[in-house]
Amino acid sequence: MSSQKKRDQLILHTALTAGRIMIENGSEVERVEDTMERIAHNAGAKTSQLFVMITGILMAINGEVGAQIEPVKRRTFDLEKISVVNDLSRQFAAHKITLQQFANQLDHLDKSTKYFPxxxxxxxxxxxxxxxxxxxxxxxxxxxxxxxxxxxxxxxxxxxxxxxxxxxxxxxxxxxxxxxxxxxxxxxxxxxxxxxxxxxxxxxxxxxxxxxxxxxxxxxxxxxxxxxxxxxxxxxxxxxxxxxxxxxxxx
Amino acid sequence: MSITEFFIEAAGNYVATIGFGILLNIPRRALNYAGWIGVLGYFVYKFLVIWGGGYVIGNMLGAVVIGVASLQAARIKKMPMILFNIPALVPLVPGGQAYQMIKYFALGQNSTAFVFLIQVVMISGAIAFGFLLSELVNRVQQRVWRHRG
Structure with missing residues (x-):
């Protein structure tokens, strides 16, 4: 697998995970589209095509990998996670974290829940x-x-x-x-x-x-x-x- | 409305908005702003009703103020806007009227129930329209912002 292909795969994975976490936890669709587009843009993808619904996300970028689907199965209300994804996206835009770190933190966020006691x-x-x-x-x-x-x-x-x-x-x-x-x-x-x-x-x-x-x-x-x-x-x-x-x- | 009532309502709204924020798990540093926006939105509604604006206009302008203030808070705190406007909306929810409607439907007094049904629909519509207007204000403001910067 070429490194460009790997990179494209990682961009798609990061954007889709971020989008899924946001929808699962009660974000509005426009914000999800905006965040995913920013992630793809900041990661170096020239164009990105998105189709976001509250039951699933479809995303394609102009690269060497095809479009991918991420289903959204559960829906809860945890606005803190939306805020964390937002912060991570800002940090990524400011080049404080790399794409790989971003993806790792999202996977970690997905598993942990930090509710109030x-x-x-x-x-x-x-x-x-x-x-x-x-x-x-x-x-x-x-x-x-x-x-x-x-x-x-x-x-x-x-x-x-x-x-x-x-x-x-x-x-x-x-x-x-x-x-x-x-x-x-x-x-x-x-x-x-x-x-x-x-x-x-x-x-x-x-x-x-x-x-x-x-x-x-x-x-x-x-x-x-x-x-x-x-x-x-x-x-x-x-x-x-x-x-x-x-x-x-x-x- | 007496001074005591004013302070009791302000405290009640602040506490209730923060409580709803905790139930939705909004981040700690957003709680205080959300509480104050809730108080602000409710008093815009309350004073309009007292000064004869009617409950529809009151709810609408309350929602406008909540929407605009939430965007400012979102800018200051660099957090998503929904952390502020969802809890702040709770004091405007027509819970009393909705309950009366259910009660009179359950008791079989349909004509009284319809009066409350219409109120609930009007208030919900007013809040939705208020959000529409606040979105308009926010977009105009963003345009101006961008042209200046």
Missing amino acids: FWLQLLAAAMVSGPLEVVFRHNLPDFWITCVVGTVGWLVFYLLSKFIQIRFLSEFAAAATIGVLAIWSVHLGLGNSVDDIIIGSVMPLVPGVPITNSVRDILAGNLVSGPARGVEALVSAAAIGFGIAMVLQFL
Whole structure:
């Protein structure tokens, strides 16, 4: 294999891995295209052709190797990885790292996950639900119980999506849990208003990333990926709604 | 809105935006900026509603401010813009109206539910349109930037 061919292979591998990591973790399509083009350009490829969708990427460069496909199978939300890929791409553009180092770091990044500690994520769920209940409903006495219910609801969501991996089912179950706990806590006299507790507690489950990305993708002209994400957001919102509605039937 | 309410809402929004950022695992050094952008966007919405702008215009301009401020933060911090605007959007989400809609549909009071359904659709549309406008502002700004530099 000639060295030029090897180099082209490495360019394709790096760009495709970077693109896949970004899409998997919730980046919008335009940014992925931009980053991949920059990587190919900075690595010395004269032209590059890209076809990016949220289920797969197709890329070709003007060299000695053919186009390659990278499927995107799973989708999570880990915005830190997008930021790291962005930083690496900037460093590569500034010639601080070589293409081989870039590729190695991407492979390493792909395997490692550096989430916030679990207790902090639980605390964050409380931090979202309680304060937003106060902001939306001005109901200070229910602040604490909303924090607790929101945390438990998010815990159910987290555990189900980690161990069962049926995404919309976990949102449904979490919403139903929140509904039951809210009604129960008002029965026990721990809270005043079922409505306010539920409104605050479902906030950590809001599909913020798909909503925002769907709008941005559609505006950028990606008429396949944008609506696809919109459907994802709509189905999660509907799953939350059905979970709550099911509980309210038995009110 | 009294002064106490103002501070409670500001603190609530800041904390909630940061909390959502942690759930999405955004990098630590982006958290503070995201929190402040969330507060800013919410108060643009809130004051417009108080001063009689209506909730649609309020949400739209709130989203515009979030979009523009996120781009500035992205430039300062040299990080992707979505780290800032996704958490900051959370306080504008029409959670209350969406819940009321679900509730009245579940209770079978469809005419009341439709009132809230329309509100949810209007607010979501306003936020989406606000993002469109902020994108426009950002692109114009980038043009000006490039011509100067």
